[in-house]
Amino acid sequence: MIFIPLPGGFGMNVAVKATKHAAPGPYLGFALQPVRLCFHLLTCPAGAKVSLEYLDDVAVHYADGSVLLEQTKSALKQNPISDWSDELWKCFANWTEGIAAGKIAPECSSFQLYVTPAKQGDWAQALSNAKTASDLDALFATINAKRTKSKKPKACDAYIDSFLNAPPAVRNAIALNFTLASSETDPIDSLRNQIKATVDPRLVDDVCHAAVGRAKEQIDRLIRAGQPPQIDGDAFKAAFRAFVRTINIPGLLTSLTSPPPKDQVEAVLSTRPVFIRQLEIIGTSEDERVRAVSDFLRASADKSVWAEQGLVYADGLNEWDNSLIGRHSFISAETSDLHADKDGAFRGRMTYRRCAQLEAPLEGRAVPMHFVHGSYNALADIMRLGWHPDYQSLLQDKK
Numbered sequence: 001m002i003f004i005p006l007p008g009g010f011g012m013n014v015a016v017k018a019t020k021h022a023a024p025g026p027y028l029g030f031a032l033q034p035v036r037l038c039f040h041l042l043t044c045p046a047g048a049k050v051s052l053e054y055l056d057d058v059a060v061h062y063a064d065g066s067v068l069l070e071q072t073k074s075a076l077k078q079n080p081i082s083d084w085s086d087e088l089w090k091c092f093a094n095w096t097e098g099i100a101a102g103k104i105a106p107e108c109s110s111f112q113l114y115v116t117p118a119k120q121g122d123w124a125q126a127l128s129n130a131k132t133a134s135d136l137d138a139l140f141a142t143i144n145a146k147r148t149k150s151k152k153p154k155a156c157d158a159y160i161d162s163f164l165n166a167p168p169a170v171r172n173a174i175a176l177n178f179t180l181a182s183s184e185t186d187p188i189d190s191l192r193n194q195i196k197a198t199v200d201p202r203l204v205d206d207v208c209h210a211a212v213g214r215a216k217e218q219i220d221r222l223i224r225a226g227q228p229p230q231i232d233g234d235a236f237k238a239a240f241r242a243f244v245r246t247i248n249i250p251g252l253l254t255s256l257t258s259p260p261p262k263d264q265v266e267a268v269l270s271t272r273p274v275f276i277r278q279l280e281i282i283g284t285s286e287d288e289r290v291r292a293v294s295d296f297l298r299a300s301a302d303k304s305v306w307a308e309q310g311l312v313y314a315d316g317l318n319e320w321d322n323s324l325i326g327r328h329s330f331i332s333a334e335t336s337d338l339h340a341d342k343d344g345a346f347r348g349r350m351t352y353r354r355c356a357q358l359e360a361p362l363e364g365r366a367v368p369m370h371f372v373h374g375s376y377n378a379l380a381d382i383m384r385l386g387w388h389p390d391y392q393s394l395l396q397d398k399k
Contacts, residue, residue, distance in 0.1 A: 032074050034215060038216075040060050041237070042240065051228065051229050051230040055069055056094075068112060070113075079120075080115055092163040110178075111179070133168075140164055200309075203256075207243075253311065253362060255302050255368045279352070303317065321375070324355075327358060328379075332351045348391070355372075
């Protein structure tokens with residue numbers, strides 16, 4: 001996962017249940033909802049907060065108390081806004097039920113249906129265009145007339161009934177404040193437009209991925225903590241601007257990766273790769289091995305991203321590895337001299353921990369601490385260096 005560093009969550013300690021109307025479809029490796037969450041976080045006005053699967057798929061909570069409720073639909077396989085679409089009418093039924101249950105205040109709510117790729121639907125567009133109660137009465141009469149003429153019941157009938165049979169005040173409050181947003185082929189384009197003027201063009205998609213990933217990560221963290229899944233838009237934008245500034249510093253290679261999820265780390269640990277067996281030989285703690293896996297995976301991802309974007313080159317990475325090996329040799333020798341009375345495992349731990357804390361530039365640019373540590377573990381994994389003085393024979397014995 002790719003990320004930007006953002007502050008923690010906020011809110012009261014309450015239980016949260018996910019809504020039932022989630023949308024499929026991956027964009028830059030994410031479902032549609034987190035992409036829209038990120039878009040609203042970057043574009044919402046001052047004082048607003050944005051939630052995910054709380055009041056709706058995505059919702060913008062404005063400082064004046066008003067709310068934009070957005071349902072998102074991926075149209076990769078079918079048209080969710082065709083006249084008789086289950087998905088179209090389920091949106092209106094959800095909003096109707098939300099008002100009836102007291103979860104939605106119609107007097108301060110607006111409603112949006114976001115569909116991508118762009119699709120067309122006559123009734124959906126007519127609802128979006130309606131300006132008066134008379135416009136709606138004429139449209140509802142047309143819909144009911146076509147339903148009467150239809151010989152076969154339709155799967156969406158229950159949803160249509162839920163909406164059209166609602167009290168007129170409720171029905172009209174939804175329809176007159178409804179907007180259909182169905183013009184984008186790719187929802188990432190909206191994010192690209194927000195970001196492309198601020199970073200190197202080669203990094204635009206990576207920064208988009210970073211922003212969406214961190215927004216989702218922050219929401220997931222709030223849900224796990226039992227807090228409302230709302231993110232402060234001002235704080236998100238401030239952290240994003242700070243992140244962009246680090247990308248644009250010439251002497252700094254900024255990481256676009258976050259610590260991998262716990263299950264991925266545990267999966268790697270369970271296979272006991274060579275660099276983990278090296279750490280076992282010297283008796284490192286479980287926490288140290290967990291960090292080693294996390295930094296190993298992050299460093300590998302950083303190398304791939306930086307190389308793909310042309311930010312670093314193969315020769316530079318080779319020189320980097322050689323410089324790390326050279327510094328390891330000096331540290332290992334010094335440790336042996338200073339602690340000749342200690343066993344190999346002790347000296348190995350001392351060497352490992354000193355190497356893990358090194359600051360070493362790559363092609364003259366500073367790199368994150370996890371990159372140095374992860375790179376050392378990558379070298380240990382291919383046996384170009386070791387921590388225990390007798391690591392080669394000991395690993396052979398373990399085999």
